[in-house]
Amino acid sequence: MASNDGSLVKEAIMLLDKLSEGKQCLDDFIEDAAKDLQNMDAQHKKFILDVVSGCTEHKKLLDVVVNVFYGQNGRWLSRGDRSQFVIICYLITFVLDDIGLQRFSNIVKSQDIKKMHTFLNFFFKHLTTWIQEEWNNIYDAACVEEQWIGPLLRWRPNIDILMDQLALKMSCGNQVKKIPIKTTKPQEFCLTKPKPRPLPMPELIPQQEKCKPVPNSTYRAPKEMQIIKEIKQENHQKTKELLNEANMTQFRCGNPQKSERTRRVMFQIQKDLDSKLQFNSFQPSEPPSSNKTKNCPVKLNGAAILRQRALRNRKEEEELQRVERLTEGEGEDSSFVQWQKNMREMDLHEELAKIEQRRLEGRISHKEAAIARINIMESNQKASQLKKEETAQLMREYAEKRLQEEKELRDLVQQVAEGHKNSKMAKEKLHKFKQSIVREVSEQSQALLRQALEEAQAELSRKFQTILEIRAIESLPHIRVKYFDDTETAGHELLGEMSIVELKLRLAHLKEVEQTEQQKKREHILEVTHKKKELLLEEVELNNLHMRAMAQAAAIRKEKERKASVDLQQKVAQDKRVLAMQKKLEEKKQEQRRLEQIKSSKAKTAEKTTEQAGTRDKKTMTAEEICESMVKNLEQLIQRAF
Template sequence: MINGPNFVKGFRVTKVKEFSLTKPKPRTIPVPQKIPTQKPHQPVPESTYRSPKEQEVLQGKKLTNRQKAEELLIEANMEQFKCANPEKSEKTKRVLSEIMREEDNKMAFNKVKVQHAPMKVDNVPVRLNAAAILRERALYQRQVEEELSRIEKLVDGARDPSEFLEWQRQMHARDLEKQLADIECRRLEGKLSREEALLARQNLIQENKKKALIKKEETEKLMRVYAEKRLQEEKEMRDLVEQVSEGHKNTKQARMKLQKYKQQIVQEVAEESRELLRQALEEAQEELRKKFELIREIRAMESVPFIRQTLVDLTQTAGHGLNCEMSIVELRERLALLKEAERKAEEEKRDQILEEKQLKQQHLLDTLEQISLHRAAQAKAAVLRLEEKKSKSQLGKAAIANNDRVTELQRKLEEKMTERKRQAEALKLNAQRSTSKSCKNSYEEKHWKELEESRERQAQLLQYGVVSGETANRMAAYQAARNGTSQAYVMPS
């Protein structure tokens, strides 16, 4: 057994096989994306190429407002102030226009676009809320009741007040005519007083001119006296300056004393400042020590531990032994029930309010129909009253024109106006004459002054021997010929 042949049992060998994890998967074919289709193009609206209707309405409003403004301007210019003539003179208008032009040129660099004034609406629309509708309904109802009561009284046998009203209307018309006549008289009296005031002003101007001439002569005398006085004062001032210069020589000793006194004051101030600095340093050190002590106490308080968590059971009561005591959970449930009850009550109340509102709107619509009928009737009555008023105003103007007092005042006013214009023309002629005369006098004064100055220069040149006598004579002759005068004399050589 031992020396016999050995048979070896065969073993299964493990074969290595590669992992298939690293093999790439085949790429999937991508699904083609859906090409988006655009929605059909909407055509451009026609309003894009049209100007908005609001602009046309605004332009129409602006045009009507401008026409109204021009009519008012024409009316205001035709019917100006009744008591006076406010027209300015041509010179005043020219000066005002020049001033306005200068101001506009100054402000031209900072022009700002001015916002247009808001459009003025003649008939402002009234907001028809419930209160306004009910008030107007009550007004018309009261008028209807008054008319019914008046008719009932007439049926019962009461007297018709139409005769009394007609008499009252006639008296009112008579009083109105009288008032208009008085107003016209006051207007004419005002214009008459203005004309008298203008005449008085012209007379005052003439008196002031005479006073101005007298004042000018007095001023010339005073100026001569002032010149003499000024020369005397200059002489006294020179004497005073000499005295002051002598007094300056004795100020050196006083200056030395003042310097010593100032040095002593500086030393005292320096000692006081050192003492104050030492006290301030001690106070600062004491304050710093207190701050350090306070910081130390705060840090010690912060180092103490603090319990932040508290455990609360919401289902338990507080345990105070009260009859109405309950837990937080029970409280929340009761609050939820209470909110639900309040919500139901609010819904019921909302439904009731809506029903009442509908009834009220229907009532207001019925009221508006009645009001429109009343307004139409009142508009017709207003047209009739306006026609009657126009006829009365025409009659009143005719009565004023036939008033004797008004015609007399107009005659006096015309006389005063003619007298004032005549005096104004006379003053204008006098002013032109005085202006021409003053210009002529000033020209003659200038001419003689230039002639005197030239003769003085010639005399100085002859005195210093700069020119000869013959040359001086020729210069004087040339100057006299240029000034249009004959040679008065010949300078001696």
Template structure:
């Protein structure tokens, strides 16, 4: 019986700590540290049991809530919500600690609590149908289904027959309690000898007036019809989608037709576009600046400026060499990636050998740990026996402590009653004084209200207020000044309106002149672009393929050597060698990796070509500008990159 009481105290202490835990305001580590400080009065075994139970209940809260919530919904509808954490603790011990505690220790914990509640909960939880159906399915939402079956459901099903015996014991205990209570009754009630009352007359039903409901309004037809805005949006969406598809088809068909694209671009440029004021002024300033540059260039040519064609030819050769070097660098990087792949395979084979050695060491360490665990269990059993003996000694002096505690409580209650009487008397005196003051104030207010006041007041609009302020005036004077101020404002507005109209007319005239200049400049630029295009067609550019250098050849040789070494290593380990890194299987990660590398290399090559052409065109423009200014510009090879 002492052990049962001690178990009940430990479970109550655990439930008390769980009731204090709030996951929104406190982390699990802080909660466990505070609980450890509160449990310092217990010995090491009891403290370890309570802390392990608290940590498990917080860690597996989601699994335990599934069972306890279902219990409250079905069999525990009349159980108290305040006792919810008791069922959480029992569910955790039955699910995760039953193997370690053992059935005997677990049954002592259960019997120390309320018999009817534990019998009802265990019968609900250890039901085979519940474990195999909805509990297993709900737990599979949080963990892997295979893990739930092997590590949670199967152990509970193994313990189910033994726990069923415990449930039967609890049921027998409940039956014995009910029979003893019935047998202990001594008094036998007798019926009173009363006169039989006359039957009452059935009252007539009162007339009922049923309420008449108002007629409902018909549903408006707009409820079942889509709005017009929705149809308009769908039509606009379809048109935009059709335009996008047409543009995609056109872009795909004209992807590699540079000449046609340029001609189309010229045609698009000739389409008339409505320009705003800012665009007209901006374009006019641009053409004005270009005209000034052309005039300056003509002056420089007249003064003897040089031709930059030789410099452009040298610059083109240098850029071709740089492009070859960049392509060779990309090829070297690709071969280095293949070489690192072969080295990674060799390293993986070496790791397999090391893992075999480590596995042998782990087996030996596991055997040693099992031996230590067995010794630890024996030591814990000895400590539990010592704990039981200490508890027996601690319960001897309980009665003496209870009597002293009752006497102390009686003294405190007497002192409190005396002090409360004194405080009540003082409060009554203060209330009486406040009531007297209130009555005096009310009398004064009533006397003030009884004095008659002047109700009518005559106002003269020509008199000032007499407040002693500077610039004080009467209401009539104020109205006159406001009228004069309004007339002055109207005159200012008319003048400003005339000024705005004149400025607007001048601005429109300026814009018309700018538009005439822009049209003339566009026509001249179109002719110049056509002449430049004809000159470009006459010239043909030949591209040279990059030549492999010594670095690429050396990397290819190293890759072949690594492949041979890997095959030898695989033969020693008796492992089926993987396919070469050049052509891995399409379902493997390596295939995707090398495919991405090839695509990246192609994109880099295209970007380099585009950048080469763009830099060449930009530099031509820069040289032309330098030639116009009459200065000679020298650009190093490093600047071309």
């Protein structure tokens, strides 16, 4: 019998899983399940369907228990066992009086013993505490106490015996694993064979819809690839330019002293890194002063004022409803909510401590990187000093070589100057002959230009005279005399024909009538607007009173939050891990200061040595000065020769 009850519960678990996975109506699902279970015994089928429908009907009550159970024991439970716990909770709460303790014990023993023992212990441990409170929020408290809590408390001694049996089986199962005994299952004697199920009607084959045409964008290359290609080309060009510049100025790296601009950039980078490391700081920002709001008032229109009135009315109704609920006996936050709030505060404290620890770790790693950077700079300075000495030696050798070449070039220039003295006279004669030819050509061209100018001036004066004559003819007056009487009609013999004077009088009369109508409308509009303004002023006063009350409540609430945040900051600051990290950070800072002092002392000694070396080498010329003097000497020699 126990195995039979266990199989029925497993079948109910499968049906409940199908119902929760799909979105089918409960009645349709029960009908389909009854068709699938028509070969089963009527009592067994009724038991399965009643369990599934009861679990669905009382889903809210059962989810209250099962959700919290999974929240506390979800680490070693699987989501597939949820329906199993829902059915056990339904049987013990609603059906225990009907099925009896023996059958319920058989059902529990047919399932996993450890899971059943844990669930029953959890259920009866919290039955009269938060489970009863949550059920009271869903149904009436008197109904819950009479229908469910009372019967469960009467069954509590028998359930404790069942739990002791389960605990004993668990301990025995852990020590010695029993070999399962195979039992024979009786088969029912079937008198008549059941009729075969009729073949279902074939469903209509749905016609395939026409495929949508492929959009044109499928055959086009995306613009992003072209943009990426252009960016790559620009970056490649920039890298070539930077490489050429680096090759041209490769000896500048021998200068150990950094420029002022480089120091400013490094200081800015260091400042940005420090600001990035100071995340989630606990310094609360000051609230905005009230003077700003007074100096900058907000002007509200009529719709905004009416919206504020509706909001005020809705808040008043909500507060009245809350007070009515409290007078009727409804409680405030339960003990479970208070426990949940305390746990959240603890989690927040842990999270803030971890954030502060990560911030200090980041600053420590930053200081370690600064120390490593100082060591690397010292090694680079040594290498650059060696490179500078090698380049100075090469420049000296180059200067000596240029001096030798200058002597050879001076001798060659003297030889060339002697050969050019004879050709100087021939060049002067050729220059004088060319000047005479140019003078003759310029005189002839000036005569031709003078003649063309005289002809153009004569043509222009003739055209100007004809234009004056035409304008004089056009300026003669045309005398036109016309007499017109305003009181006479046009003489078209029409019925509504009027003279101009009569037409003006009628139009003036219509204009006066229209002005009187407009004046009446204007007075009516002014009266309506005046009433509306008075109504809006009253609403503004009420809204201001409401806003002042809300501001006072918000200030009190903000003060409480500020005190809570200060307490939390003090707790985080007193954490052992944070104190240890701060101590380590101070040690790293002291080490960095020590290395910087050593570096500054070395830099001062190096400056002194460079000054002494500069005073010694003032008399000796550098390679660049030698090259400039050589070029000047060559220019002077060439000028003297020519």
